[in-house]
Amino acid sequence: MADRSATPKHLKLPLTPVLSLYALGISMIVLPTEKRFDWKHAPIMLFSIALLNILVFFLYQSADDTKYNNALEAYDRNNLLQSEWPAFQNYLLEENEKELLTGLRQAYSEEYYYDVIEYIVGDDAFYQYILNHEEQLVFDPYRVNDDFPNWKRRRQEVDDYFYSISSFQGGVIPETLNPVTLISYQFLHGDFYHLLGNLFFLIFCGFAVEAALGAWLFLGLYLASGVIGGLLYAVIDLSSQVPLVGASGSISGVMAMYLGIFRLRKIEFFYWIFVFAGYFRAPALLILPFYIGKELLDFYFNPNSGVAFMCHTGGFIGGGLLMAFCYKFKPDLINNEYVEEDQQLPAEQQSLAKIYAHIDHFRFDQALKAIDLHQKEYGEEFELSLLSYHISQALGKTSRLNHLLALIQVRPFSAQQVQQLAKAWEESEPLHENVDVKSSVKLAINILTPDNLTQVETLFNRLHDKQPNDPALIGLAQKLSFLFEKQKNKAKAKHYQAIADQNTLGSL
Structure with a gap:
C-alpha cells in the first residue's frame, strides 16, 4: 500500500x-x-523501460507529497472540517466503518484535527457523498456567505490540489476509463x-x-x-x-x-x-x-x-x-x-543449488558438508557461514563452536550482516568462554557500531579482566575510545585510551 x-x-x-x-x-x-x-542479447528495451519508470517516479511523482500537503493545508485554511465533520461521521456509519469512526472521534476530541482531515481529504468517495447529502453540512448561521455555494468554491481549491496527484492524473480510474491512462x-x-x-x-x-x-x-x-x-x-x-x-x-x-x-x-x-x-x-x-x-x-x-x-x-x-x-x-x-540454446548453471550456482536442495529435504548434515565443500572451492561467504552456524546450533552439534569460530573469521560487509553476526554471538553465550582472545577481538571489531556498543564493551571487559596485558586488546581499546569520543562521552573515551596506552607501554 x-x-x-x-x-x-x-x-x-x-x-x-x-x-x-x-x-x-x-x-x-x-x-x-x-x-x-548475457550481454550477447543486451536487453536495451528492458533497460529503457526500467529507466523511464525511475525517471517518472523521481522527476514527476516526486511532487505528489507537495500536492497532497497543499490539499490538506487548503482544507484547514478554508475551515472545512467544521462544516463536514458531522457528514463524515454519518458517511462512515453508512459504510460500516465503526472502528475507524471511533478512532477519529477520539482524535477529534483530543484536537488532533489533522489526523481527521487526512482521512476526509484522502477519501474521494466522501466528496460524492456530500454532493448527494448537502443537507448534512453545517453552516454558521451568523455568517451570511456561509452556504453551500461558498462551501463548494472552497472545497474546489482542495480538490484541485488533490486530483493533481499523479495517481489521479495518470492512473486507471474505472469510472472515467480512457485509453491514455x-x-x-x-x-x-x-x-x-x-x-x-x-x-x-x-x-x-x-x-x-x-x-x-x-x-x-x-x-x-x-x-x-x-x-x-x-x-x-x-x-x-x-x-x-x-x-x-x-x-x-x-x-x-x-x-x-x-x-x-x-x-x-x-x-x-x-x-x-x-x-x-x-x-x-x-x-x-x-x-x-x-x-x-x-x-x-x-x-x-x-x-x-x-x-x-x-x-x-x-x-x-x-x-x-x-x-x-x-x-x-x-x-x-x-x-x-x-x-x-542450452545454458547450464555455472558450477558455483550448481553447488549452491545442492546446498539448498539438502536443506529443502531436511538433510541438514549433508547440507553442512555441502557448505564446507562450497566454501573450500569458492571462498568463504558470510551468508553461508551464518547458515552453517545456525544449522549446527539447531541440531545441537558439538561442532557448533567450530562453526561459530568460522563465522567470526568472515568479515560482514553490510549493516544487516553486522547485526546478524552480533545476534549470533549473543545467542551463543555458552560458547563464549571457549573462544580465544584473537577471535573475540576480531568479532568485537567487526560488530563495533553505536548499536552494539554495550555488547562490545561487555566483551572487551571480559577479555581485559582475564588477560589485561594482551597486545590484541590495544586496537580494540583505541577503537572504543574513538567511538566514545565521537559520541562526546569523554570519560569513557579517556578510560579506553588509557587502557590502550598502558598495554602499548607494556608491550614495548
Whole structure:
C-alpha cells in the first residue's frame, strides 16, 4: 500500500505477483530461471523501460507529497472540517466503518484535527457523498456567505490540489476509463519500494523475453499485457473511482510470456518458501495456472488488501494469450535459436543449488558438508557461514563452536550482516568462554557500531579482566575510545585510551 502522505488511501497498487500460502502464514516465490543474463542479447528495451519508470517516479511523482500537503493545508485554511465533520461521521456509519469512526472521534476530541482531515481529504468517495447529502453540512448561521455555494468554491481549491496527484492524473480510474491512462498507469508507482520490487521482477524475467522476441515486439506485448490487466481491473467494477497504478500487470504479462516461450518444455524454476530455497524443473506452462489461481484466490479472500489482484490476473492471461497468438500466426518472430540454446548453471550456482536442495529435504548434515565443500572451492561467504552456524546450533552439534569460530573469521560487509553476526554471538553465550582472545577481538571489531556498543564493551571487559596485558586488546581499546569520543562521552573515551596506552607501554 502506498504512503498516505503521497496518495489517497483508496489507491490500488498491483504489487509484484508471487505465489503465497497466506492460509499457512508462509510466503512462497516461484520464478523461472532457465536463462542466464548475457550481454550477447543486451536487453536495451528492458533497460529503457526500467529507466523511464525511475525517471517518472523521481522527476514527476516526486511532487505528489507537495500536492497532497497543499490539499490538506487548503482544507484547514478554508475551515472545512467544521462544516463536514458531522457528514463524515454519518458517511462512515453508512459504510460500516465503526472502528475507524471511533478512532477519529477520539482524535477529534483530543484536537488532533489533522489526523481527521487526512482521512476526509484522502477519501474521494466522501466528496460524492456530500454532493448527494448537502443537507448534512453545517453552516454558521451568523455568517451570511456561509452556504453551500461558498462551501463548494472552497472545497474546489482542495480538490484541485488533490486530483493533481499523479495517481489521479495518470492512473486507471474505472469510472472515467480512457485509453491514455491504460498506458500511463504502467509507469506510475505508489512508493519507492513498490517501484524497486517491480523493477527487480521486470529485469529478472524480462531480459530472456526480450532476447526471444526482439526489442520492439517485447515493448508492444509488454504494454498490451498492461492494458489487458488494467481493463480487467476496471470491468470488475466500472463505477469505482479508485485509481490503479503500477507496472505489475505488465510484469505479470512478461512472466506469462516467459512461460509461453518455453511452453511444455521442462525448464528450471527457483523457489523460496520460508527458510527453504532451491531449484526444480517442470513444464513451463504448468506454472501459469498456479500464478492465475493464486491471484483469483487472493481476489476473493483478501478483498480489502488494497492490491489489484485482477490486474495481475489480466496481465497473466494477456501475456499467455499474446504468446499463443505469436506461435499460431507469427512463429518466425520468436528467436528459437535463443530459446533452444542450452545454458547450464555455472558450477558455483550448481553447488549452491545442492546446498539448498539438502536443506529443502531436511538433510541438514549433508547440507553442512555441502557448505564446507562450497566454501573450500569458492571462498568463504558470510551468508553461508551464518547458515552453517545456525544449522549446527539447531541440531545441537558439538561442532557448533567450530562453526561459530568460522563465522567470526568472515568479515560482514553490510549493516544487516553486522547485526546478524552480533545476534549470533549473543545467542551463543555458552560458547563464549571457549573462544580465544584473537577471535573475540576480531568479532568485537567487526560488530563495533553505536548499536552494539554495550555488547562490545561487555566483551572487551571480559577479555581485559582475564588477560589485561594482551597486545590484541590495544586496537580494540583505541577503537572504543574513538567511538566514545565521537559520541562526546569523554570519560569513557579517556578510560579506553588509557587502557590502550598502558598495554602499548607494556608491550614495548
